[in-house]
Amino acid sequence: MDDGQRQVTGGRDNGHGDFPTLILDGVDLGHADHRVLHDVHLRLAPGERVALLGESGVGKSTLLAELRRRLGRHAAWCPQYHGLVPQLSVYHNVYMGRLERHSALVNLWNLVRPLRQAWEDVASLCAELGLEGAIRRPVGRLSGGQRQRVAIARALYQRRQVFLGDEPVASVDPHQAMALLDRIDAQHATTVMALHQRELALSHFDRVWGLADGRVVLDAPSQDLSLDDLDALYPSASRTASSPAAPSPARDDNSDSPAEASARHASHQAGEEQARP
Numbered sequence: 001m002d003d004g005q006r007q008v009t010g011g012r013d014n015g016h017g018d019f020p021t022l023i024l025d026g027v028d029l030g031h032a033d034h035r036v037l038h039d040v041h042l043r044l045a046p047g048e049r050v051a052l053l054g055e056s057g058v059g060k061s062t063l064l065a066e067l068r069r070r071l072g073r074h075a076a077w078c079p080q081y082h083g084l085v086p087q088l089s090v091y092h093n094v095y096m097g098r099l100e101r102h103s104a105l106v107n108l109w110n111l112v113r114p115l116r117q118a119w120e121d122v123a124s125l126c127a128e129l130g131l132e133g134a135i136r137r138p139v140g141r142l143s144g145g146q147r148q149r150v151a152i153a154r155a156l157y158q159r160r161q162v163f164l165g166d167e168p169v170a171s172v173d174p175h176q177a178m179a180l181l182d183r184i185d186a187q188h189a190t191t192v193m194a195l196h197q198r199e200l201a202l203s204h205f206d207r208v209w210g211l212a213d214g215r216v217v218l219d220a221p222s223q224d225l226s227l228d229d230l231d232a233l234y235p236s237a238s239r240t241a242s243s244p245a246a247p248s249p250a251r252d253d254n255s256d257s258p259a260e261a262s263a264r265h266a267s268h269q270a271g272e273e274q275a276r277p
């Protein structure tokens with residue numbers, strides 16, 4: 001067992017209080033023999049909202065899977081491809097978020113002939129998320145945005161301390177994305193979400209973790225970051241946007257690389273420490 005696991009599993013847990021600070025201290029993450037992320041140093045403290053950014057395939061889902069493994073029952077999970085059962089209704093898919101809280105008999109009953117309380121709980125969550133007319137509909141007949149909201153409803157129904165989301169607002173328009181993030185934040189003081197919307201990362205999160213080239217290259221408060229800092233996490237997009245006839249630098253010369261943005265934040269912090277009496 002490494003330090004990060006000891007921090008999570010060894011702390012106070014009354015089922016309602018804060019989970020212990022989660023620490024990844026120089027770990028490598030990957031799949032079988034394939035190392036995806038090297039020497040990861042990160043801390044997730046209760047009350048922090050973190051946006052996880054980086055190009056496709058860089059390892060965001062891999063990192064989220066590790067956080068989920070370490071947080072265990074502290075974490076509600078909203079997966080990238082929703083993980084819904086298309087043949088079953090919205091009610092059934094949302095209810096399944098909490099199966100482990102009840103006995104097999106209660107679950108069987110609620111799935112076959114829902115008890116009033118379970119139905120009302122799911123119906124009210126669905127109404128909040130704009131799914132009021134759809135609760136009896138099979139998920140396979142919903143739009144992509146509706147399915148995304150069902151997946152979020154199922155994660156909210158889990159009622160855990162930490163919300164882990166793998167691009168949970170990728171299939172909805174920007175207005176809905178903000179409303180959904182507000183709803184998630186209302187229930188969870190602590191969140192980690194993979195995103196591609198840089199503006200949302202700055203407006204809705206306390207901190208940004210940025211991945212590139214198999215490493216964590218950015219770990220800084222969002223208030224210290226600009227869109228240019230986040231753009232630097234997407235070099236392929238900059239290359240695509242550049243004209244092949246007149247190649248231009250990926251970033252303007254005044255903007256920092258993610259590592260420089262992290263360093264800028266660190267030196268800013270050090271300056272504040274020194275200035276303190």
Ligand SMILES: Nc1ncnc2c1ncn2[C@@H]1O[C@H](COP(=O)(O)OP(=O)(O)OP(=O)(O)O)[C@@H](O)[C@H]1O
Nearest residue numbers: 031034036054055056057058059060061062063080
């Ligand atoms: N189950 C797996 N087994 C082996 N390799 C995997 C597995 N899942 C992902 N990978 C590989 O790990 C690397 C990182 O994938 P990951 O899904 O973590 O990236 P990501 O940043 O979440 O990408 P995206 O934004 O496209 O979802 C990729 O090279 C991917 O092919």
